Amino acid sequence: MTNTNKLAHSFTITISAKDFTAKIDEKLKQIAKEAKIQGFRPGQAPMTLIKSKYENAVKGEVLDTLIQEQVEKTFKDKDIRPALRPKVELKKFEDGQDIEISVDVEALPTVDTVDFKTISIERMNATASDEEVSKALERLQMGKRKTEVVDEKRATQTGDIIVIDFVGSIDGEEFKGGNGKDYYLDLGSNTFIPGFEDQLTGKEIGSQVDVNVSFPENYHAKELAGKKALFKVDIKELRKVVKPELNDEFAKSLGMESMDKLKEMVKEELDKEYKNVSRMHTKRALLDKLAETHSFDVPQGMVDMEFDSIWKQFEQAKKDGQLDEEEKNKSEDDLKAEYRSIAERRVRLGLLLAEVANQNKITLSQEDVTAAVMREARRYPGQEKMVFEYYQKNPQALDAIRAPLFEEKVVDYILGQINITEKNVSVDELYAYNPDAK
Secondary structure, eight states: OOOOOTTEEEEEEEEOHHHHHHHHHHHHHHHHHHOOOTTSOTTOSOHHHHHHHHHHHHHHHHHHHHHHHHHHHHHHHTTOOBSSOOEEEEEEOOTTSOEEEEEEEEBOOOOOOOOGGGOEEEEEEOOOOHHHHHHHHHHHHHHTOEEEEOOSOOOOOTTOEEEEEEEEEETTEEEEEEEEEEEEEETTSOOSSTTTTGGGTTOOTTOEEEEEEEOOTTOSSTTTTTOEEEEEEEEEEEEEEEOOOSSHHHHHHTTOSSHHHHHHHHHHHHHHHHHHHHHHHHHHHHHHHHHHHOOOOOOHHHHHHHHHHHHHHHHHHHHTTOOOHHHHTSOHHHHHHHHHHHHHHHHHHHHHHHHHHHHTTOOOOHHHHHHHHHHHHTTSTTOHHHHHHHHHHOHHHHHHHHHHHHHHHHHHHHHTTSEEEEEEOOHHHHHHOOGGGO
8 A cells, every 4th residue: 555644654774783893982982981890990900891781781771872872873864853752673693793763753744824914804892781781780690699499389389489309210219329318409400310300390389299201312320311200209398588688798799899899790791701702713714714724644643643532532421421412313334434534634733833933933931831820820819829839830731721821822822913903792602603614
């Protein structure tokens, strides 16, 4: 079969027996000067004794050194930048004869970047309206809600909170996680299995209800997925939601000076969120354009590694019952072809961004990394010191922060070079935007 991988290189390197022997002798002479052998002063032991004691070990060390030097020299002479660690195999190694090694390697491609000023994309911008601020305040209000007992005698209805005890069973046997006591259930919240809450609506307090439901086919606990279950439920108490008033006192309970200040803070946070969504769409549009305008061979070894990572995620999602309908309806061969294409795109874009960074001397400063760690630490109030120590002691975790941070810095540079048209949109349009729908 013809090898169509233009980045793959295979060659044989010969190391002369004379050079190999000379290097061994040179190393043995160095050892002889310092070797401590019983019965001889340092440097006075005969070479025959030095050879018998150290030659085998020296041969291996010299061979490794010569192979590494010759491989590096060959890469330099052939102008090869290895994409991954080369495969080096010892083909011939006999006393008194030249040594032969075979080398298989994939090179990094030459990446020619287009003039970024020829690229144009659209950036969507949205700001929080008074209505959206009000909805956000209502969510904060619900977060501070309390419940109190309803004294009137009436049937339960959607919007009520009922306090229940329940015991679940399948085929007459209780199952793990199927029991609960004094559980506050918000009727209409759909937090339980479909159909569960419906069967507790219109019931009297103090009644016992047999709730028959079926676990969804994609339920996260595989041993329960698709099975029919019976829940014996005691409805113990009826409660109603009591929400605090949206006033200055409410704002102070959240650490703000007044309701006006709370509204300002909420608007700022919403606008920040919308800006992040806009950034996500803008970056996606940019990467799509870069993928369209740049075509070059990519190392298949890197594609294989990226594909393996994607496929492992897919298999885990499948195991957890988290595949979407589109994935469920495709054959494994079709999915593998699709994900391999995604892997190739990711590798190509990664190499392109790396080349842009190299050409324009874009680097991460220590201040950039420290600021990113601080942002991460702020997500864990009261544990900031622990987070800092974690990253200090775990270089791999720090690399996991550096990689996306570096990518964002390169993307920012490119966004500063291209033509961007600003477009004001509603929040609904911003969130509904799907570039894959085109």
